[in-house]
Amino acid sequence: MSVDARIYRIKKTLGGIKNIIGVVSGKGGVGKTTISAVMSLILSVKGYSVGLLDLDFHGPSCHTILGIKDLEYEEEKGINPYRITKNLYFASIYPFVKDEYVPLRGKALSNALIEFLSILNWRKIDYLIVDMPPGMGDILLDIVRLIPNSKFIAVTTNSVLSIQTVGRLIKFIIDSRLELQGIIANMIRNYDTRARRLAEELSVNFLGSVPFDADYENTIGNPQSILGTKLASALKEIVERHIT
Amino acid sequence: MSVDARIYRIKKTLGGIKNIIGVVSGKGGVGKTTISAVMSLILSVKGYSVGLLDLDFHGPSCHTILGIKDLEYEEEKGINPYRITKNLYFASIYPFVKDEYVPLRGKALSNALIEFLSILNWRKIDYLIVDMPPGMGDILLDIVRLIPNSKFIAVTTNSVLSIQTVGRLIKFIIDSRLELQGIIANMIRNYDTRARRLAEELSVNFLGSVPFDADYENTIGNPQSILGTKLASALKEIVERHIT
Amino acid sequence: MVNAMHEWALAESIIMAVIDLAKRENAKEVVEIELLIGGLQTIDLEIFEFALNELKKETIAKNAKIRFVKQKPKFKCNVCGYEWIVDDLNKVLSEEEIESIHFIPELSHVFMKCPKCGSNDFDIVEGRGVLLKGVRIVK
Amino acid sequence: MVNAMHEWALAESIIMAVIDLAKRENAKEVVEIELLIGGLQTIDLEIFEFALNELKKETIAKNAKIRFVKQKPKFKCNVCGYEWIVDDLNKVLSEEEIESIHFIPELSHVFMKCPKCGSNDFDIVEGRGVLLKGVRIVK
Ligand SMILES: Nc1ncnc2c1ncn2[C@@H]1O[C@H](COP(=O)(O)OP(=O)(O)O)[C@@H](O)[C@H]1O
Ligand SMILES: Nc1ncnc2c1ncn2[C@@H]1O[C@H](COP(=O)(O)OP(=O)(O)O)[C@@H](O)[C@H]1O
Ligand SMILES: [Mg+2]
Ligand SMILES: [Mg+2]
Ligand SMILES: [Mg+2]
Ligand SMILES: [Mg+2]
Ligand code: NI
C-alpha cells in the first residue's frame, strides 16, 4: 500500500495556520536561521501568535539564537511545540538529538520530516515561520509537495556567490508556481545592488536590506537584547511593510 | 544484483592521487568553496599538480571564483577534468546544468555523485581538493564510504552558530576514524577564540585563521587578483605550514 | 497520562487515511485494517489500539477489525553491507535515545552504529514504525 | 572519435566488477554477462559493446556472452503520483539536455517535468542507464 497516512494529519494540523512562510536561499550562511528566529520574535512581540519551525536537521540552531537550553515537549495526543512566550511556539529536532551529529541521507531526512510534521500539534496561529536548510534537496521538495500553500522569503547576501545560488532557487519557486513574498538582502555592508538587481531581473519584490551588524553576535541567546540590535530594527521595518 | 559496478572505476581513477582533501563544515556560508578554490590555486602556483572537484550539486560555484565560463569536457574513454592551467584540473557539474536549478533528492544526489566520479579521469595528481556541500547528507556519507582514505579540513567562522555545527561535523569525522587535518577559522574580524577553543576541546589541529577580506569580493572571477588578496596570503601560510 | 500519549497522533493519521481511502472507493464499510508495527518505534500497542478504536467510532470504519503485524527492526549497512536485527533495543540504547527514536525513528542514525564497521550510514530495511499495510472494504 | 567516447568508462566499470565477482567466487570462467540498458542514458550501444569486448579480452571473461536487456525510461511523480514512460527523448529534450543526461542521468530532474503537474520531483523508476544485472560463471 503506497498511501502515507501521516500526510493526512500534517494537512490537518497545518490547516489552521494563516500564513506559512518558508525562509529559503539555497545558499548556506546567508542568514536564514537568523532572519527566521528574529522575525518570529518581532511578530510575536507585535502580538501575533507565531510558530517557529527549525527544519535544518543536520545543524539545528534556532534554539541557540533564542537562548533555549532545556526544552522538552509536552505530549498531548501528539507533541506540542515548546511554548517560549504566551504567543510564540517553537519546534526543532534539537531536544531529541542535543549536540550529537545527525548524519541523515535524503530518504531518512524526508521520512524524519514527515514523521515530525505529522505528530506536531500546531495551534491556529497567525504565522508559522519555517527555517529551511540550504540546498534543494528532500526537505525543500517535501515542503513544496506537502504544503503547497506555503509562501517563501528568499534571503541572500550581496556576494555574487550567493546571488547566483539564490537566483537558481527563486527560479525554482517561480516555476513551481509558489508564492514568493520577495527577497531580503542580509549582512549588507555598503551596497545591496546585486540583490536589488536580482529582484528586478526576476520580477520579484525586493523586501529590503538588513545591515551587517557586528554587535549582533553578542546578543545571540538573549531575545531581549536581540530585539535592540540594528539587525532587528531593519527586520522590523521589513516585517511591518511587507509581512503583516 | 546489488553490486554497483561504478565503484570499481572510482577506486581506480582516484587511486593514483596522493592526497584527497575534503573541505567540510556542515555549516553553509563559512567559506568552504572559497577556501577550496583559492587553496587549489595556491597549490598549483607552487608547482603541485592539483585537481579541484566541486561537489555542491545544488549550487556549484567554484567556476565563478575561478572565472571560468565556457568549460567543456573532453571525452577520453570517460571525461577529462577541465584543464585550467598546465597543472590545475577542474571538475564540476556546472557545464551540464549551467544556470538551471538542480532539484535533487538525496537518492538522486548520491546516484549523480557516483556516476560523475565513475566517469572522470583524474591524472596521478598531488592533490585533489574536494569542495563539499553543507549538511551531513548523501554527498558527505558517500565520500566517506567511497574514499575512506580522504582527509578533511573543517572550515568555520567564529560565530557560535557556525562553531556548534562544525563541532558536530568534526565529531562525526573523528568517530568515523577519518583523518582530520585540522580547522581553519575563516572570515575572522577580530577574534578567532571560539574556533581555537573548539580545536582544543576536540583535540584537533588549529591550522590558522583567514581574515575577513572586504577586497576579496571584487577579485572573484580573476585568479591572478585573488592570489594578491590578504585572504590568499593567509591561506598560503596555512598551506605552507600544514598542507604541503 | 494515557490520554495524552503521542500514539494518538499515529492513530489519527491512520484513521484519517482509512476513511479517505474508503470514501474514494465508495465503500459502504471498512471491514479490516492491517497495520505493520515496526519495533524500532517502540510504540505502546495497548494505547495505540485503544486510540484507534476510539477514533474509528462513528466513522465508516467503526466495525473494522484491526490486525497488527509486528516486525523486528532490521538494518543494512551502506558501507560494509552487513545486515542485522535488533531484538531488544534496551540492550543497545539508553532510555532517552529510545524515546527520541520513538518520536522520529530515523534518529536511530544518531544513536546507533553498524555492529560490524561502526558506521551510522545504514538503511532501516524494515520494522521502522507504524505503517498502513492494507484496508479491506465492502461496497 | 569512437575510441574516446565515455561509453568506455561505463564498460570499464562493468568489466572490473565482473572480474572481481568472478574471482571472489573462484570462477574458472565467466560465461554470460547480463546488462540492463536504460534508455534515459542514451548510450551508443555499438560502441559500448565494442568496448566491453575489447576490455574483456585476456580476462577471465574473455568468452563471456553479453546480453543486453533494454528498458525504456519510466518515471513516477512524487507530487501527483503520475507514472509515465518516455519513448523518444528527442521529443521532450534538446540535444544539449540529452547530452547532459547521457553523462549523469539524474540531471533529468533539471530538464524534465512531470507531464501532469509540472513538478521536477519525480523518481526514475526504471530505465536509468547501464546496470550489471547478472553474471553467470563456471567453477
Ligand atoms: N545581519 C547580520 N549581521 C551580522 N551577522 C549576521 C547577520 N545575519 C546573520 N549573521 C551571522 O551570519 C552567520 C550565518 O547566519 P545563519 O542565520 O546561520 O545563516 P543560514 O541559516 O542561512 O545558514 C551566523 O553566524 C549569524 O550569526
Ligand atoms: N575570508 C573571506 N573574506 C571575505 N569574504 C569571504 C571570505 N571567505 C568567504 N567569503 C565570502 O563568504 C561567502 C560564503 O563563502 P563560500 O565560499 O561560498 O562558503 P561555503 O562554500 O561554505 O558556502 C561568499 O560570498 C564568499 O565570497
Ligand atoms: Mg540555518
Ligand atoms: Mg560552497
Ligand atoms: Mg549514544
Ligand atoms: Mg529546458
Ligand atoms: Ni508516544
Ligand code: NI
Ligand atoms: Ni558518451
Ligand SMILES: [Zn+2]
Ligand atoms: Zn557496516
Ligand SMILES: [Zn+2]
Ligand atoms: Zn506530477
